[in-house]
Amino acid sequence: MVNKNITSIDDLSVKDINLISNQAIKFKNSKKIQVAKNSKNIFNLFLEPSTRTTVSFELAAKKLGYNSININFEKSSLSKGETFTDTMNTLISMKPDALIIRDKTNFSPQNISKHLNIPVINAGDGTNEHPTQALLDFCVIKSIYKNKKISIGLCGDIKHSRVAHSNIKLFTKLGYKLHLIAPSYFIDKNEVNKINPNIIYHKNLKKINDLDVLMMLRVQKERIPKNGKNMMNSFKKDYCLLSEHLSSKPYLMHPGPVNRNIEISDNVLDNYPKSLILNQVEMGVYLRMACLKYLLK
Numbered sequence: 001m002v003n004k005n006i007t008s009i010d011d012l013s014v015k016d017i018n019l020i021s022n023q024a025i026k027f028k029n030s031k032k033i034q035v036a037k038n039s040k041n042i043f044n045l046f047l048e049p050s051t052r053t054t055v056s057f058e059l060a061a062k063k064l065g066y067n068s069i070n071i072n073f074e075k076s077s078l079s080k081g082e083t084f085t086d087t088m089n090t091l092i093s094m095k096p097d098a099l100i101i102r103d104k105t106n107f108s109p110q111n112i113s114k115h116l117n118i119p120v121i122n123a124g125d126g127t128n129e130h131p132t133q134a135l136l137d138f139c140v141i142k143s144i145y146k147n148k149k150i151s152i153g154l155c156g157d158i159k160h161s162r163v164a165h166s167n168i169k170l171f172t173k174l175g176y177k178l179h180l181i182a183p184s185y186f187i188d189k190n191e192v193n194k195i196n197p198n199i200i201y202h203k204n205l206k207k208i209n210d211l212d213v214l215m216m217l218r219v220q221k222e223r224i225p226k227n228g229k230n231m232m233n234s235f236k237k238d239y240c241l242l243s244e245h246l247s248s249k250p251y252l253m254h255p256g257p258v259n260r261n262i263e264i265s266d267n268v269l270d271n272y273p274k275s276l277i278l279n280q281v282e283m284g285v286y287l288r289m290a291c292l293k294y295l296l297k
């Protein structure tokens, strides 16, 4: 039997997305969560920094009654010079039931999954994808709007953002109207058009009040080879969200971590009444529980 993975939104059908999101929302609304009869060992290999994603995967596994084993770069033998393949072989010899991986190299979870017969979840691979973040974003939106096909805008460093790439794939698959708001240095329209040729592009914030949901994205300064500082300053000048930009008040999302006063001003971040940023963090735990349940049952 071919095992299931969540290495990309491409791994999931609309039916799978609905199954996982309904389960996540059900977990969120249930008072008591039934712990699994047979415990499983979930390995979390995080080779890039993370707060929300690591903690939520760990908590998700524990809430389901599973063991969660965290391995990060600094604490692993990779930091002593062990090769990635040797580290992987070492971990796999200990027979985990699932592997969650975050890596700076695009497609590394997909490539690893080809050699394994356990489920693999991509917790973010370079600039490529972050499917569980997109799924949790969808769950937050679905909790408010049910299945209404609202208009969603993504604003910021779309080119380097794995969150954006997974969200574009997911909301395109589900038939939502998408708007992308970015300066030309933060978007590759050819890449985006391959996923969805009907996306509407904007070069400024003028139309954001026509949106139901505005998702701001972090400027990925660590992934911008040259001119990073210039781009950051120029983006801040033209796109940093100030309270005067928000008249009819779309819901506001951001996957975190936020670069304060680059993507969102302090005032908006601390006081905007329709911010869903912490709801996203909370939903992350339930969504990851739902992903583990979907893959391991």
Ligand code: NCD
Pocket: 052, 053, 124, 130, 133, 162, 163, 217, 218, 255, 256, 257
């Ligand atoms: C994102 C990531 O690491 O891709 N963070 C997250 O998982 N919540 C977003 C980002 O770093 O910009």
